[in-house]
Amino acid sequence: MNARRPYRREGEEARRAALIQATLDCIAEGGPQAATVRAIALRAGVTQGLIRHYFATKEELIAAAHESLMSRLTEASAARLDELPADPLARLSGFIANAVTPPVVDPRSMALWAASMQLVPRDPAMRAVHEGTYLAFRDRLEAMIAEALQAAGRQPPPGGTRALAIAGNALLDGLWIEGSLLPEHFAKNEMKSIAIKAFERLLDLELPE
Amino acid sequence: MNARRPYRREGEEARRAALIQATLDCIAEGGPQAATVRAIALRAGVTQGLIRHYFATKEELIAAAHESLMSRLTEASAARLDELPADPLARLSGFIANAVTPPVVDPRSMALWAASMQLVPRDPAMRAVHEGTYLAFRDRLEAMIAEALQAAGRQPPPGGTRALAIAGNALLDGLWIEGSLLPEHFAKNEMKSIAIKAFERLLDLELPE
DNA sequence: GCATAAATTATACGCTTGCATAATTGCCAA
DNA sequence: TTGGCAATTATGCAAGCGTATAATTTATGC
Known part of the structure; x- marks a missing residue:
C-alpha cells in the first residue's frame, strides 16, 4: 500500500513559472528533444499530469518558455541601460562591452538561442518574437550611435x-x-577590447575604456 | 497477395549519399525532431530497414550528415576563392560580398547551421568540426586582410x-x-553594400565595388 | 470542524520511435 | 542459365512519447 505522494498547493503563477524554468533548463542541457513532458515535470518537482493542468499542450508550454526567455533577456538589457553612464560616448562603450562579456556571453543562453533560432523559419509566433527583439536591440544601438556621433561633433x-x-x-x-x-x-x-576598437573604427570615433 | 516492392541495387556510396542528403533535407525542413528514421527512408526512396544496413545507429547517420554539410560548405567557399580576382583589394571585396549574399545567405543553410550549433556545446565531435571550420574561415579572412592592407601601403x-x-x-x-x-x-x-562599407571603415581602406 | 472546489497525483491508452531480425529479391560470376 | 551472396524489403518489438481521465489530497469558506 504505497502512500500517494504528498504535495503542496502553489499559486498558479508560481507553478507556471517553475514549469517554464524547468523547460528552459531541459532545453539548455539536452536540446529540445530532451525537453519531454516527463523530464520537465521531474525537474519541476511535480508529476507529469500537472503540466496539462496549466498548459493545454506541450507546444503551448514551449511557446511560453520561449517568450519568457526573450522577455527576460530584453528586460536584463534594458535594466543595464539605466546603469550606464550618461555621457553618450561612455554610454555606447559600456553598452558594447556589456554585449560581449559575461553574463550576456554565456553558453547556456547561446544554446537556448540556437534552439529558438531553429524554430523561427517555420513558426510564425517565434518569428514575430525574433523580429521584435532584433529590431528593438538594433534601434537602441542606432540611437546610441547617433548620440555618440553628435556628442563628438561628427x-x-x-x-x-x-x-x-x-x-x-x-x-x-x-x-x-x-x-x-x-x-x-x-x-x-x-x-571587449576587440569590440570597442572595431566600433571606434566603424564610427571613426574614440571611445573611452 | 501484394507484391513486394521492387527495387534497384545502388552502390554503397550512392546509397549513403542519398541517405545523408535525405537527412539534411528533413532537418532543414522540420528540425532535428523531424528527422526520424522512417521520414528519412521515405525521402530517400527506400524502406527504413536499409538505414541500419549502412549506418549502425541513427546517431551515426546524423554525425555523417553533419560532417558532409560542413565539408560541403568549406569546399564551396574554397572553390569560390579561385574565382576571385587576383588583386588583393578586389579579392577581399569579392570575398565579403560572397559571404553576405545568396546562395551563401540562405534560410535552409541557416536552419541546418542552427541545428548543429545546438549540438556543439555537448557533442565533442561537433565541437571539433565547428572549431576547425571557424578557424579556417577566420584565418583565410585574416590573410586576405593582411594582403589588402599591404597592397594599399597601410x-x-x-x-x-x-x-x-x-x-x-x-x-x-x-x-x-x-x-x-x-x-x-x-x-x-x-x-553587400553595408558589409563592404563596414570593412572599409574597419580597415581604413577603399574597396572596389 | 466540515463540505466543497481546485490542485495534484496516478494510471492508462494509442502512437511513434529506434532497432532487430526474418524473408525476399536483384545482380554478378561461373 | 543458374547458384549464391549481398542489398533490400517486410514485419515485429520494446520503450518512450504526448495526452486523456479518474482518483485523491490539500486548502479554503462557512
Missing part, C-alpha cells in the same frame, strides 16, 4: 546611421556567438 | 591583424544570420 555618414546600426549589431551578434561557443579561444578581456 | 594596426579578423568574421557571421533569418528587412544589395 556627421553621420552618407546613408545615415541605419547601415552603421545594422553592421554594429551584426558585429556584436557574431562576437557574442563565438565568445559563447569557443570561450577558451579568447583572452580575458580580448572580446 | 600598416596593420597595433595588435596585428588578429583582432581585425575576429571582428570581421563576427561582422560577416552576424550579417549572414540576419540576412538569412529576416531577408525581407533588407533591400536587394543592401547587405
